[in-house]
Amino acid sequence: MRKIDLNNFQVATSETARDINSRIMLNLVRKHQPLSRADLMRRSGLQRSTVSVITEQLISEHWLREGAVGQALRGRRPTFLHLNENRAGIFGINIQPVTTDIALANLSGHFLAQESMPTPASSDKFVKQVSRRIRELRKEHPQMAYEGIGVSLPGRVDLSSQKLVFAPNLGWREMDLKVQLENATGLPVDLENAANACALSEFWFGKHAEVVRNLIVVTVSEGIGVGMILNGQLVRGTSGMAGEFGHVTINENGPKCGCGNHGCWEVYASNSAAVRYYSEAKSSDRNGKTNSPKQPAAKTFENVLQLAEQGDPKAAEALNRMAHYLGKGIAMLIAGLAPDVIVVVGDVARAWDKVGPIVTDVVKQRSSTHATTKIMASGLVPQPRLRGIIALVLQRHFGAPTTA
Numbered sequence: 562m563r564k565i566d567l568n569n570f571q572v573a574t575s576e577t578a579r580d581i582n583s584r585i586m587l588n589l590v591r592k593h594q595p596l597s598r599a600d601l602m603r604r605s606g607l608q609r610s611t612v613s614v615i616t617e618q619l620i621s622e623h624w625l626r627e628g629a630v631g632q633a634l635r636g637r638r639p640t641f642l643h644l645n646e647n648r649a650g651i652f653g654i655n656i657q658p659v660t661t662d663i664a665l666a667n668l669s670g671h672f673l674a675q676e677s678m679p680t681p682a683s684s685d686k687f688v689k690q691v692s693r694r695i696r697e698l699r700k701e702h703p704q705m706a707y708e709g710i711g712v713s714l715p716g717r718v719d720l721s722s723q724k725l726v727f728a729p730n731l732g733w734r735e736m737d738l739k740v741q742l743e744n745a746t747g748l749p750v751d752l753e754n755a756a757n758a759c760a761l762s763e764f765w766f767g768k769h770a771e772v773v774r775n776l777i778v779v780t781v782s783e784g785i786g787v788g789m790i791l792n793g794q795l796v797r798g799t800s801g802m803a804g805e806f807g808h809v810t811i812n813e814n815g816p817k818c819g820c821g822n823h824g825c826w827e828v829y830a831s832n833s834a835a836v837r838y839y840s841e842a843k844s845s846d847r848n849g850k851t852n853s854p855k856q857p858a859a860k861t862f863e864n865v866l867q868l869a870e871q872g873d874p875k876a877a878e879a880l881n882r883m884a885h886y887l888g889k890g891i892a893m894l895i896a897g898l899a900p901d902v903i904v905v906v907g908d909v910a911r912a913w914d915k916v917g918p919i920v921t922d923v924v925k926q927r928s929s930t931h932a933t934t935k936i937m938a939s940g941l942v943p944q945p946r947l948r949g950i951i952a953l954v955l956q957r958h959f960g961a962p963t964t965a
Contacts, residue, residue, distance in 0.1 A: 579615065581961075582605070582607060582611060582615055583615050583618070583619065584958070584959060584960070584961065585605055585607075586601055586605060586607075586612070586615055586616070586619065587619065587624060587625075587644070587958065587959055588959055589601060589604050589605060590625060590642055590643065590644050591644050591668075591669070591959065594641075594642065594643050594644055595628055595629070595641035595642060595643050596641065596642050597639035597640065597641055597642065598612055598613065598616055598639065598640075598642070599639055600639075601616065601642070616642065620642075623645050623648050624644070624645055624648060624958075625642050625643065625644060625645060626642070626643050626644075626645045627640050627641070627642060627643075628640070628641045628642070628643045629641050644668060644669060645668070646667045646668050646669045646671070647667050647668070647704075647705060648667075648668055648706070649667075649668060649705060649706045649707060649708045650665050650666065650667060650673065650702060650705040650706070650707050650708065651665070651666050651667075651668075651707070651708050651709065651710075651711065651951045651954045651955065652664070652665055652666075652695055652698070652707070652709070652710040652711070652748070653665075653666060653710075653711050653713070653947040653948070653950045653951040653954075654691060654710060654711070654712045654713065654950070655713040655755070655758075655944075655946040655947050655950065656680060656687075656712065656713065656714050656715065657680060657715055657755075657782075658680060658715060658783060659679070659680060660677050660678065660679060660680055661677065661678055661679075661680045661687070661691070662675065662676070662677050662944070662946075662947055663675070663676055663677070663678070663691065663694060663695070663698075664676075664944070664947045664951070665698050665702065666947075666948075666951045668955065670765070670766060670948055670951055670952065670955070672944075672947075673702065674698055674701070674702075675944075675947075676694075678690065678694075684738065684741075688738070688741045688742060688745055689745075691742070692742065692745035692746050695710070695746050695748075696746070707748055708749075708954050708955075708957070708958075709748050709749040709750060709751065709954050709957075710742060710746065710748050710749070710750045710751070710954070711750075711751050711752075711753065711758075711950035711951055711953045711954045712738065712739075712742070712750060712751070712752045712753070712950060713753060713754070713755045713758040713946040713947070713949065713950040714738075714752060714753070714754050714755060715754070715755050715782075715783075715784070715786075716754060717754050717801055717802050717805065718752045718753065718754060718801050719800055719801055719802075720797060720799070720800055720801035721800070722737075723737070723739045723740075723752060724737050724738070724739075725738055725752070738750075738752060739751075739752055751950075751953050751954055753949075753950060753953050754786060754788075754804075755780055755782075755786055755946050756778060756779075756780045756786030756787050756788035756804055757788040757795055757797070757804065757949070758788070758945070758946045758947075758949030758950045758953065759778040759780050759786075759788050759904075759906045759939075759945040759946055759949050760776065760777070760778040760788030760789060760790050760795065760949065761788070761790075761795060761949035761950075761952040761953055761956075762778075762945040762946070762948040762949030762952060763776055763778055763790075763902075763904050763939065763945065763949075764776055764790045764952075765948075765949070765952040765955070766948055766952070767904070769901075769902060772901070773901045773902055774790070774791075774792055774793045774901065775790065775791050775792065775898070775899070775900040775901045775902075776789075776790040776900055776901060776902045776903075776904065777789050777790070777894055777898065777900045777902070777903045777904070778903075778904045778905075778906055778939075778945075779887075779890070779891065779894070779903060779904070779905050779906065780906045780907055781830070781831060781832060781887065781905060781906065781907035781908075781909045782831065782832055782907050782908070783831060783832055783833050784807050784819070784827045784831050784833075785806070785807030785826055785827035785830055785831050785890070786804065786805075786807055787804040787805070787806040787807065787894065788804060789803065789804055789898070789900075791898065791900075806826060806890060806893070806894065807825060807826050807827035807831070807890075808820045808822065808825045808826070808827065809825065809826050809890075809893075810822055810823065810824050810825055810826075811824055811825070811826050811829065811886075811889065811890070812824035812829070815828055815829065816828050816837075826886070826889075826890045829883075829886035829889075830883055830886035830887040830889075830890055831883075832861075832862035832907070832908065832909070833862075834882075834883055834886070835862055835865050835879045835880060835882075835883040836860070836861065836862055836864075836865055836879075838878070838879035838882050838883065839865050839868075839875055839876055839879040842875040842878065842879065843875060862908055862909075863908065865879055865880065866880075866908065866911055866912055869912060869915075870912075877915070880909075880912055880915060880916060881915075881916075881919055883909070883916070884915075884916040884917075884919035884920050884923075885919060885923055887905070887909075887916070887920050887923075888919060888920040888921070888922070888923025888924050888927070889923060889927065891903055891905075891920060891923075891924055891936065892923060892924045892926075892927035892928040892931070893927075895924060895928045895930055895931055895934045896927075896928045896929075896930060899930055899933060899934065900934055901933075901934065901935065902934065902935045902936075902937065903934055903935070903936045903937070904937055904938070904939050905920075905936070905937070905938045905939065906938075906939040906945050907939075909938075910938035910939055910940055913938035916938075917936070917938060920936060921936060924936065
């Protein structure tokens with residue numbers, strides 16, 4: 562049961578009801594197109610007159626377009642409706658410590674353009690380079706109107722100030738990225754952390770059952786992030802810092818984390834942890850003067866994955882150790898939140914045939930409620946951060962309106 566916030570509520574009006582019904586119909590067409598007006602009436606449960614009025618409004622506003630005419634055994638032949646995918650464009654920007662991805666998508670989330678660039682060391686240079694490229698892309702697609710820009714960040718954004726306040730792996734100072742980008746491009750900007758973007762991507766574009774309303778995404782890269790969809794809503798917390806499970810201490814005497822604490826979950830279960838495990842094993846070999854075959858040093862997680870695929874036992878052990886700690890953290894999430902699905906996103910998904918069983922075994926040992934949660938690796942939704950941040954912008958028209 563959802564409690565009405567008596568300090569922040571909106572009285573329902575006829576316009577509110579029409580807005581809700583309009584969004585329902587937009588989403589039905591988006592997901593099941595092509596649909597006739599009769600299909601919309603059956604799927605929505607709305608009266609024929611309501612469907613007719615809202616449909617005509619959505620067509621006049623260019624959200625929907627009419628397509629082919631269907632066959633009918635008797636009576637009027639139905640005209641099928643489609644989402645007008647190219648009504649507007651959305652820019653998605655995925656910032657990572659090394660590279661930044663930029664994409665232009667339509668209303669269906671399909672990419673019309675995509676490219677990457679090195680992430681500048683300073684936020685000022687970033688704004689200049691990205692805004693210049695966005696202006697160029699707009700000139701290349703002059704036929705489109707533009708809804709806005711979504712930005713995925715490897716850190717947390719304060720909800721009240723909309724400033725980047727916590728990004729230990731990025732190295733940028735606290736900044737007002739939203740205002741700077743809006744001033745430079747003239748478009749509205751929405752910011753979100755990478756884990757939440759991935760959660761939105763899975764929720765909007767993933768192939769999950771309709772009944773899935775509680776979904777958690779664990780992003781595994783240089784750190785660990787957690788995005789939570791609970792009861793169908795993205796969970797941000799009061800300040801926007803909800804989901805920082807990667808910085809929960811699991812060993813007070815563990816290695817120092819980028820956040821300043823010691824023994825955080827991401828210190829043990831991230832890509833960086835696997836690289837460290839491999840390096841420690843190689844160092845142990847050298848100190849012990851073993852006669853194991855010489856292997857190249859693993860400077861990146863990609864190296865560890867490649868070495869494991871080539872049969873390097875130390876790389877395989879590094880992945881196993883990473884998987885063990887990944888399972889520990891996931892067991893904590895399941896015990897505390899009992900989601901329908903947990904999706905692991907990141908390069909580790911490539912080795913899920915080896916990593917997955919270890920994660921599952923650890924979870925079984927540590928959580929009594931594990932049987933109700935499905936654990937899987939992402940792979941169905943390409944570019945999850947970009948698609949999720951595009952979904953964030955799409956929510957302005959396709960998401961549930963903010964009401965009491």
